[in-house]
Structure formats: C-alpha cells, structure tokens
Amino acid sequence: MQKTALVPYAHLPRTHHHRHVLTSTIDVFGAAHWLLVDRAPQPGGEIRPFDALVVSVRPSGDVELTELSGVRARWPHLDRLPDGGFVVAASRARRYEAADQVQVFDALGREASSFSVGDAIEHMLVDEAGHIWVGHFDENPVGIRRWSSTGHISWTSDGASIPGLFDCYALNVSGTTAWSCPYTDFPLVEIRLARPDRPVKVWANRVRGANAVAVHGERVAFYGGYGEELDRLAHGELTETSVEPTDVGLLTLSDGTPPGRRRVVGRGSRIYVQAQPSTAWEVFDLSS
Structure with missing residues (x-):
C-alpha cells in the first residue's frame, strides 16, 4: 500500500518543552498554537481558575x-x-462548567466574555x-453550529437535510466555509453560508x-x-452527487x-x- 509522508510544519520552542500541553491547534491563517500549564490537570473535582500560556x-x-488569566476548562479546545x-x-458542559463553557480572551489574555454552546464538543x-464553528459528538447529537464570539448562534444544522448527522467525526473550516464528514452515513458536507441559494451541499x-x-x-x-x-488516507473525486x-x-x-495517538486539524486543502x-x-497538503 502506498505511503504518504507528512511534512514538518511547526515546532514548540524547546524552552517550553518542560510544560504540559493542554491542547494545541492550527488557526485559519496557518499559525500553530499551544496551550501550556505547569502541570497536568487531575481528574475529578471542581475546576479552579488557573493561568495558562x-x-x-x-x-x-x-x-x-x-x-491567559482565569482559564476554567480541564480538557479544552483552543483557537485564535x-x-x-x-x-x-x-x-x-456539566454542572459548574456549563455557564462558562466557552471563554473568549482578548489579545492581552483577559477574559472578555463567556457562554455555553452545549455539551460534548468534538x-x-x-x-x-x-465565527466559531462547533461540531458535537454523539452524547449530544445536535450536529454542527456556528456561533459569534459573543455567544449568539448564527447557524445550525437543524433542518439542513444532512443525512445521518449524529456525531461530527470530521470538521474542516477554511475561509468562512466549513466541510464535514459526520457519522452515521459519512456524507461529505459543504457549508457555505455566503451562498444563500444553496448553503449546504451533500x-x-x-x-x-x-x-x-x-x-x-x-x-x-x-x-x-x-x-x-486508523492511518488510512483515502482519495476521491467529486461528481454531481457523490465522492x-x-x-x-x-x-x-x-x-x-x-x-499513533494524535490530534488532527483540517483547514481547506x-x-x-x-x-x-x-x-x-x-502537514499533508492535497494541493501540492
């Protein structure tokens, strides 16, 4: 079977390797971000606000x-x-975490707002x-939603005729367009809200x-x-109705x-x- 090797993209500077990585991501403009704390969080119990870098x-x-001052998420997602x-x-988003599940910090690291988007963020x-795109896993099968940074929902997959949307297995956000491949039917879904006549294609x-x-x-x-x-890379071509x-x-x-165990982020190609x-x-780049 043909193997495709990833290409090195970004590294956490060695001066920070002694800290624990809570999470990491690549933003829509291609910058890599690591959320670091001095020690790994302990399971169970109430979360006390902590500072993170x-x-x-x-x-x-x-x-x-x-x-960042006053972070409250034990197992967080991060983006810029x-x-x-x-x-x-x-x-x-359970009990004490629900009201401030999502925290928005300004460029100086100060909390500007907080709100909930619903349990089970995938x-x-x-x-x-x-805009903040959120895909949920099957313990809260509400699908895909788009939120403002102040906590107002601006789009939801409810009524979007996406077959078998029970768990958002894959989500790719590039520009202002989102792509998904949700469980259980695994269709390829394009959500382009700038196209009002047909915002969702399947x-x-x-x-x-x-x-x-x-x-x-x-x-x-x-x-x-x-x-x-687990490490399969499957290629396909789009026709009018199928991949x-x-x-x-x-x-x-x-x-x-x-x-092995990994994080993945999809951004366009x-x-x-x-x-x-x-x-x-x-990184793997489909366009290269």
Whole structure:
C-alpha cells in the first residue's frame, strides 16, 4: 500500500518543552498554537481558575507569547480569533462548567466574555471572519453550529437535510466555509453560508470513519478510520452527487513511522497532524 509522508510544519520552542500541553491547534491563517500549564490537570473535582500560556508560532517562524488569566476548562479546545484574542472551550458542559463553557480572551489574555454552546464538543474551529464553528459528538447529537464570539448562534444544522448527522467525526473550516464528514452515513458536507441559494451541499460517500478531511477543487482526501484503518488516507473525486474513490494509502509521520495517538486539524486543502508528545505539527497538503 502506498505511503504518504507528512511534512514538518511547526515546532514548540524547546524552552517550553518542560510544560504540559493542554491542547494545541492550527488557526485559519496557518499559525500553530499551544496551550501550556505547569502541570497536568487531575481528574475529578471542581475546576479552579488557573493561568495558562499560549505559545504561537506563525508560518514565518515568529513566536508570540500570550498569558491567559482565569482559564476554567480541564480538557479544552483552543483557537485564535482574527483580532488576536483566543477562544478556550471545555469539551464537556456539566454542572459548574456549563455557564462558562466557552471563554473568549482578548489579545492581552483577559477574559472578555463567556457562554455555553452545549455539551460534548468534538471540534471547535474559528473561521477568518471570527465565527466559531462547533461540531458535537454523539452524547449530544445536535450536529454542527456556528456561533459569534459573543455567544449568539448564527447557524445550525437543524433542518439542513444532512443525512445521518449524529456525531461530527470530521470538521474542516477554511475561509468562512466549513466541510464535514459526520457519522452515521459519512456524507461529505459543504457549508457555505455566503451562498444563500444553496448553503449546504451533500455528496454521498463510501469512506467510513474518517476524522479529518481535506478538499481542493474537485479532489478530496479522508484521513483515519476504524481499527487497522486508523492511518488510512483515502482519495476521491467529486461528481454531481457523490465522492468517487480513486486510491487508498497510508499517511505516516515525516520519518515514516505511524502517527499513533494524535490530534488532527483540517483547514481547506490541508490536514495537520500532531503526534505525541505534542510538540510538533506536520502537514499533508492535497494541493501540492
């Protein structure tokens, strides 16, 4: 089976390797961000607000540090807003976490607002206009929603005729467009709200279980799957109504080894992969 190697993309500076990585992401403009604390959080019990450091590495290689004050999410999602602020969201919204599940911080690291988007966040990605896209997993099967940075819902997949939308396995946000491949039917879904006549397009798809997707023109790639297909990279082409498979291979780290446990972020034609110990991002680009 053909293997495709990821390309090194961004590294956490070594001066910060002694800290614990709570989470990490790649924003819509291609900058990498790490949310760091001095020690790993302990399970159980009430969360007390804590300070955290965001280390940002731009595509140019420039490094920026932002101290966030009063973070409350034990297992957070992170992304950057276009104005330089950050969004931190707890994946679970239970009891004491619910009212302030999502915290919005300004560019100086001060909390500007907080709100809830609902329990069981699978993906949280910010687009270039500052909208927050949230996809949920099956313990809260509300699908996909788009929020403002002040907590107002501006779009929901309710009534969008997306077949089998029970768990948002894959979410890709690029520009102001979102792509998804949700469980249980795994269609490829494009959500382009700037196209009011047909904001949602759906293609039938035979690739099951992917947790990341990349799209470039009429070509698409799905990464991940069940069991032995964990590192599968499946390619396809878009027809009018379906994704037609073209070939299947494996995606490896740049050194040829399997990624193992990893984070993935989809942005347009790119799938970013971060393997443990979470200090580096590598990239697959469908357009190259």
